[in-house]
Amino acid sequence: MSVHPVEILRFNTCGSVDDGKSTLIGRLLYDSKNLMEDQIEALERSADITGGGQINLANLTDGLRAEREQGITIDVAYRYFATPRRKFIVADTPGHVQYTRNMVTGASTANMSVVLVDARLGVIEQTRRHSYIAALLGIPHVVFAVNKMDLVDWREERFREIRDDIEAFLPKLGVLKDVKFIPISALNGDNVVEPSPHTPWYQGPTLLGHLETVHIASDWDLTAFRMPVQWVNRPNNPKDHSLHDFRGLSGQVARGLVKTGDPVMVLPAGIKTTVKEIWTYDGVVQEAFAPQSVTIRLQDDLDVSRGDMIVGLENLPGMSSDLRAHICWMNSRPLQKGKKYxxxxxTQTVQAVVTNLDNRMNIQTFEPEPEPAELAMNSIGEIRVRTAKPLIYDGYATNRLTGSFILIEQGSNQTVGAGMLLPPTEPVRPEYQDFAI
Structure with a gap:
């Protein structure tokens, strides 16, 4: 009997300061029975210090002393839990404007973003900011959890008012496809794990129910094979002579599906060959798909190295040194035209120069402001970049792995920007050639 692997859902929580993000995650862990006895005992011991005698569920994720003293989230905290239906990796991301870069970090690999909205305050700037970032990062599923409904007497009209305000600006974001609205009280647990008796007017799922059932199997694009080469695998085992001539190309399948015998192309050389073998940790397999990590042996002995990309022959990627991209700036020193990074x-790192700042996004209006002088920390804009060697890439909206990059400051080696590439103007057109001895 075959056993199907349990799906893993990665999601992040975001929203403004004190919207209840950490409390919500604590409630999910607590009510779904995903806490160890020592964790519960630690919560009870700290209750008199940080919770006024009441268990403070936020302490499960707010691990820094400064976070507990101020009652805010500063760093990204990752927690893992599971139910019989699915495994979860959750990132608790900060709400302060100055920690927007942390929110981008936590959301960059998420299948879903849970945006918390305080029912008393309604839609505020951070609601709009985090909604825009979720759309920019291409997160397929978004939940707007209207929290603290108990503080507005569980009024259905207040929930509908907030939902209408959000739906009014969603069309400006463009790419949010699966959006859900759930009224909750993270502190008391209403509609988090168990349905609330206070919302007879709400017929939808609880938050955990939605997390368990949202369809994520199709989030990975299984067309147009891509695999950036991470390293050339040459086992050095003198006791195993069968691997003496083994030369494999290892990496993560970033997009699509590949099978033994498939024709592929190695870029940037533009040489065509076929797949001889596909190796995984468990041995040889007949096919592999995103996001598996594999080692591929090619039929022909080609000169392939780290940073090259093996692709299918359909829907070829772009290849260019002149790139356009959205960027979230993460450094206290502003981004200016002409800077080198x-x-x-x-799987490759190249030198690059920012050739132009095309625009900066106004979070209030979702309208671009053309030709800014600079991008300050936490600003989001559109830039042009020229690289020392051509990149092989897809638009970020098509593929998050081959369409993303980071900028690193020369000298300090600090990550200063996270970029999302815009689609190439045309696919790569190398000199097609079949390999021949």
Whole structure:
């Protein structure tokens, strides 16, 4: 009997300060029985210090002393839990404007974003900011959890008012597809794990119920094979002579599906060959798909190294040194035209220069402000970059792995910007050639 692997859902929580993000995660862990006895005992011991005698569920994720003293989230905290239906990796991200870069970090690999909205305050700037970032990062599923409904007497009209305000600006974001609204009280647990008796007017799922059932299997694109080469695998085992001539190309399948015998192309050389074998940790397999990590042996002995990309022959990627991208700036020193950085894309790092700042996004209006002089920390804008060697890439909206990059400050090696590439103007057109001895 075959056993199907349990799906893993990665999601992040975001919202403004004191919207209840950490409390919500604590409630999910507590009510779904995902806490160890020592964790519960630690919560009870700290209750008199940080919770006024009441268990403070936020302490499960707010691990820094400064976070507990101020009652805010500063760093990204990751927690893992599971139910019989699914495993979860959750990132608790900060709400302060100055920690927007932390929110981008936590959400960059998420399948879902849970945006908390305080029922008393309604839609505020951070609601709009985090909604925009979720759309920019291409997160497929978004939940707006209207929290603290108990403080507005569980009024259905207040919930509908907030929902209407959000739906009014969603069309400006463009790419949010699966959006859900859930009224909750994270502190008391209403509609988090168990349905609330206070919302007879709400017929939808609880938050955990939605997390368990949202369809994520199709989030990975299984068309147009891509695999950036991470390293050339040459086992050095003198006791195993069968691997003496083994030469494999290892990496993570970033997009699509590949099978033994498939024709593929190695870029940037533009040489065509076929797949001889596909190896995983468990041995040889007949096919592999995103996001598996595999080692591929090619039929022909080609000169392939780290940073090259193996692709299918359909829907070829772009290849260019002149790139356009959205960027979230993460450094206290502003981004200005003409600055040089290292650009890390997939498995390679190249030198790059920012040739122009095309616009800066106004979070209040979702309208671009053209030709800004600079991008300050936590600003989001559109830039042009020229790299020292061409990148092989897809638009970020098509593929998050081959369409993203980071900018690294030369000298300090600090990550200063997270970029999302815009689609190439045309696919790569190398000189097609079949390999021949």
């Amino acid at each position: 290292f650009l890390k894309h997939a």
